[in-house]
Each structure stands twice: as structure tokens, then as C-alpha cells.
Amino acid sequence: MTGAWIKPQITRYNAVLYLLAALGFVLVVIRFAGGIGRVSNLNDGYPWGFWIGLDILAGIALAAGGFIVAGMVHLFGAHKYHALARPAILTAFLGYLLFIIGLAIDLGRPWMIWQVLFHWNHSSPMFEVSWCVTMYTTVLLLEFLPVVFERFRWRHLLGMWHNFVPWAIILMVTLFTLAMSGSNVWTLLVFTILLLWEVAMRTGLMRRDAQMPVLLVMAGIIFSTLHQSSLGSLLLIIPHKLHPLWFTPVVPVFFLLSAIMIGVGMVIFENIVSARVHKRKPDTHLLAGFARALPVLLGLYLLIKVGDIFRTGAAEYLFMFNSAAIGMWLELVVGVMIPLVLFMTTETRTSEKWLLRGSVFVVAGGIINRLNTVITAVVVEKWAPYHPSWMEIAISLGVLSGGILVMDFIVRNFPVFDDRPALAR
């Protein structure tokens, strides 16, 4: 091992995070000892609520930056954004770990999760989500490993990693295809395609990316595309409960598209904030180029969302005065319209301050959207409306605070923002 660790310290600034994490921990103990009903307002009419909305739907969307940046840099050849890749992968990895913790808190019997490996239900979006999450978290772990190897100067492991990862990916994607389709033909087809690319690279027909195995990045994109959208598919089974402003057969498309917006927003947000915290200069020129995607994405989203609202005949609900209408306007204005206007101007995209502000809108709007879809938009007849309890919120905040502290520790101790270890600088 090289270098001493920069130990975590409690300072004036992060004391709140430690407090929240501690409170969250206590509440989680209560939840596991006494049941979900002890800490939450969830009930038989509203079995899903704040945790699903924030920790799962929003959390996963926020972590979308990982596959976007990794794909851009290592697959689509946008090498100039290289500096953004590692932090985005780390954020995504931690985001998924937090999500898994959040899921474990929300599941009644999380220790049974392995059951999804053995009882395949091809018709369940939840089955797809759980497989994708398992697979993609593994992908992120594999993508992050080189950072660990560098930290400890384990060169030989890095070589082994390059060799081993493509085979692991072929296995994972193939198995995934079998689980999802139950069809040997599809499984064989996917296996053959992946194998051909790998052989093309091993024989030198195709050049490989020096840093990331192409198949690894591909798998990241495939799993992310599928499960960002399948989180939306979860809602398709409740046309009778979901408000018409949110229910549409194309909700998976909206989930994917908005996850990409939110992911891009999050990369910008996180880059600037962590630069400020760690007294680095943010990569503003890179972010400016990166942010050029936002007006396109936001504009597209707005266009098809509004078009879809009119197509499904839900437009009248927009002009009522109730929580659904307010919720929809809020997510569209905060998360889409304001940032759309902001990011269309070069001034916003080139100024650190405005990049940060614009990205806050995108991220906040995204969180509102995901919370709306499982809280505001779900209406169960004959049941008193659900509101999250303070303990539900405190548990989510606690998990998040814990995550930020871990992230901070890693950034200080591992070569995340820089290819050189922090101590060698």
C-alpha cells in the first residue's frame, strides 16, 4: 500500500451529515426490529411511497451519469470528456450502493432477494429491474476497480482485469438475456454478437480502448437503458391508480429520457460542488460542452411529454386546481422549462455559477418528477391520501448523508478526479 490515508474528520460543515446518518441508522434499527409500519406511513392502500420515489426511482436516475459519460468517452470517442468519466462512474457506483441499501430497507424480507435468480417471471418489470440492478452494479464495480488498483499500485491486477472483464461481461449479458426472454435463440444470438466483437478485438481487427474494455462500457449502456426505462414500466400495471397526467403507455421512454437529462445535470452539479468542497477548479470548459446536450434533451422531453398529454386526452387535468396539476406543473417548470431556457444561452453554459444553478433545476425537477409519480400521481380509492412520515424522510436522508460521507472519503483517498493518487500530487 502506498501513502497514508486521509482520515475522515468531523468538521463544522459535515457535522450535519454525521448527525443525519446517525439518526437514520437508529431509525433503520427500529424499522428492522419492529417492522416497516413502525417508522413509515405506508399502508395497505399505499404500499409504495417516499422510499421508492426517492431512494429508488430518483436515486437511480441521478446515477445515470455513469453510463452516459462512460459511453461518451470510451465508446463514442469523445475523449476530451475523459476527466468527467471517473467521478461520474464513482457517483453512479455509490448511487447504486445507496439504492441497494434503500431497497433493503423498503423490502419486507430483503434477505430473500436471491430468489429472483431462481424463479424467473418474464412478465414482471420488477423482475427485470432487480436483474438489471444486480448486473449494472457489478458493471460499475468493474469500471471502478482500476481506481482501486492504482491507489494500491497493483499493476498486475490491472492486467488481469483487462483480460478477465470481457469474458465476465459476455457471461453476464448472455445470462441476462436468457433470464429475460427464456429463449435459447435470443440467448445464443446475443452471445454470438458479443463474442464476435471480443474476438475482433483480440485478433486486432478492431482496436480496443486503452482504459476500458469496450464490452464493459457496452454492457453499462445496455443495462442502464433497460432498467432506467423499466423503472417506468413498473407503473404500467396500474392504469387504474395512476393519474392520467402520468399514466401513458410510453412512460418507460419518459423515464429513460429524463434519466439521461437528470444524469447529465447531476454530472455538472457534482463536478462543481465537489470542486468547491475540495478546493479544486471545476472543469468548466468541459462542462460547457457537455451542457450543450441539455437544451436538446430538455426540449425533446418537453415536446413529447406535452404531445403525449394531449394525445392521451389528459390535457384538461393540467388546468385544474389540485395537487396533481400543481405537481405536474412544478416538475415541468422547475425541471424542464426553466433549465431549457437557461441552458439555451451560452452565458449559462460557460459560467460556473449558472451551470450550477441550471443543473440544480434539472436535478430538483427530476426528483420532483420521480416523487410525483409514486406519491402525487397514485390515487387509491377509499383510502386516505398518503403522506410520508418524518421518519421515512429521515431514513432516506440518513442513507444519503452516509453516502456523501463515503464519497468524500473516497475522493480524498483515491485517484478519482485525477489519474494520479491524491498524495502524489
Place this chain on the structure above:
Amino acid sequence: MKAMLIDTTRCVGCRGCQVACKQWNGLPAEETQFFGGAGYQNPRDLSSKTWTLLTYNEAQVGDHYDWVYGKLQCMHCQEPACAASCPTSAMEKLAEGPVVYHTSRCLGCRYCMLACPFQVIRFDWFSANPYVSKCTMCADRVLSGQEPSCVKSCPTDALVFGDREILVAEAHRRIEENPRKYVHHVFGEREVGGTCVLHLSTVPFELLGYRSDLPEKSLRRWTEPAMKPIPYIVAGLSLALGAVAWIVSRRDKRMVEKWVKQVKEMQ
């Protein structure tokens, strides 16, 4: 496929079914409370200890007010949303009719509860090892050729059990013979793809606590279009992304070569 016909006009509200259900399934009694709002039953709602519940509803019947009884329980849908959504197939539709619950596979994700259009699944909110629960149509009895415990106990034959087609025909026969007594609708015949619990009533079904606005097509019809394309997406993306990587790597190679040439020329 077996089914149950509930003719609420024959029900006298004895709640024998509710007790028989508890006896057969070994469910404990429940502490009950008076409550405000619609209904005068006891307990107020289904719970993890009460899988079927007789509801007491005050409703206008003809020119007077009267008690009308309803029976809440799992409807044993022909294409159950719960089974379609459960990630581990812990909810399973049997060919004989019942929708059963394999406790040991359940993660407690409660997706089935969200999905169920009839709101009948209940969760152990105050347990450290919680399960969901619902009526199983006494699958153990049905599979051995008996009728469910509640049907067995019913003294007025408000509950009858048999083949679904026969019961559907029987329900229509009763409506035809007594068109003024019944609402002209067999609740469960077509709702969300049809259920194996059929209801007849003398008052609109909403008054008994049922939703009258459920679609006729099975809820699976909405998720299927999202699940079917998965293998296409995996294969398509594998092909397309690989191709992109190839093109990009060739472009990069050419750029590097050009750059090397320029450097050489400069020297």
C-alpha cells in the same frame, strides 16, 4: 377452471364465511373498533388476519333503505395483475382457478399490492419478517376436490362453487329470471380479463365497495409491450454499440496516423 358465485341478494349477513375462513386457515381473531364512515362491519377492512370480510352497507333498495351485504376477498383473476408483477412468481395462478401465494419466495416488495386492481392484498406492517396475505380460495381444499371453506359454511347458498362457465351461465339465468331484482351485470365476468369470483347484486356495485370503472382488458396488456422488446433491445444495442466502437476506433486510428505523419514532416 373453478369459480365462486356470490349472490349478495341471498346473503343474510351471518358471517359464517368469515369465521370458516379463519378456522380453515388458522387465522387469529382481531381486536376491533367502531369507526366512522361507510360500512358497519367488523372488523372494518381486510387484514393479514382477515382474508375475507363481510361488509354491511346501508343502501337504497327500491323505495326503502336496507342492509346490503358484500363479500370482500381476492377475486382470483383469470390473468392476475399480482402474478404478472411479482418478481419471483410468489403469486401464482393455478389452472384449477385459485391464485396462490408461495410464502417462501416472497421478498415483501409489495408490488403485487400496488398492482392488484381490487385492493385485497394485505401486509404485516408490524413484523420483522413480514409476508403479504390474501385469500387463497382454499387451494388445498380445491385441489383435493372440495369447495372452499366459506362456500361450505354458507347456510343460504349465497355462495356457490363450481366450473366458471357454468356459474357465469347461472348468474345470467338468475338475472334473466328476476330482472327487477338484480343489477344487470355480473361483476367479475369481464373486469380486468375476468375473475373467478363472480358477484350478483341488487344495488350498484360501487355501494358494496367495488370499482365499477375497471377496464375489461387484463392489466397485463399494458406491461407486455414494455417487456416483449427486451431481447430485441439487448441484441440490437450489442450490435449497434459494437459497430459504433469499431467506427470510432478506426477514426481514432486515422487521426493518430495523420498526427504522426504531421510530426514527422515537421522534423
